[in-house]
Amino acid sequence: MSARPSVIVVGAGISGLSAAHRLQAMGCTTRVLESSSRTGGRMSSRRHQGFTINRAANILPTSYRAVADLVDELGMGQQIRAVPGVLAVPRGGRLHRLRPAGRRLVSDALTTGLLSGRAKAGLVRMAADAVRLRSSLSYANLGRAAGFDTMTAAEYCDRHLSSEAYTYLVDPIVRALFxxxxDRVSIVDFFFAAVNFVGAGFWQYGGGTGFVTDALASALDVKTGVEVTxxxxxxxxVVVSC
Incomplete structure (x- = not known):
């Protein structure tokens, strides 16, 4: 009988831990090396004065099926549930709410008092571009949209939308998500967020996003505080030096 393949994975973020999880399931002997003192990377959480604080990733959109499938695979499907999201943008002393999913988003965008009729009319171009780019806005390979990466989100608004749409819709979405x-975000990043985040519902979860990476790490051989040189x-x- 041949020996089980031995694999070292560098980095204990969500990518490294997921890779090690898959390799271990395929029969490989895996070890994960992480330079910092903790696992999870940008998908980790900490407790502070009774509050749970996510270090980076906050939103788990329902459009990202890979995460939901992984959670189910880890036996934690009961810890998440789909909930409708609501965007609230302030203007004129009040909050204007938009339900960011499918037909409800279209309905709310047409009836909201957040934007004038002229600004709403300009959004037709943005909706058409979102449909055109949709098949290229892949979680697995965003490089498929490289041909559209020709300007920032701010430049796109200057060319195709009103300043009103920029101020009260595009810029708030960019600031909330990024x-x-x-003016510092690619138009591809904006459309990716608009289609896959804003245009979807969200997973409600408890204990911070680190619940996924914590579960992965607990079932793997992970060494923290080890810097691969x-x-x-x-x-x-392959020789790995630390």
Missing amino acids: TTDA EIVEEGDR
């Missing part, structure tokens, strides 16, 4: 301004191929093996 924590930066629309070099990886060299030597014939039919």
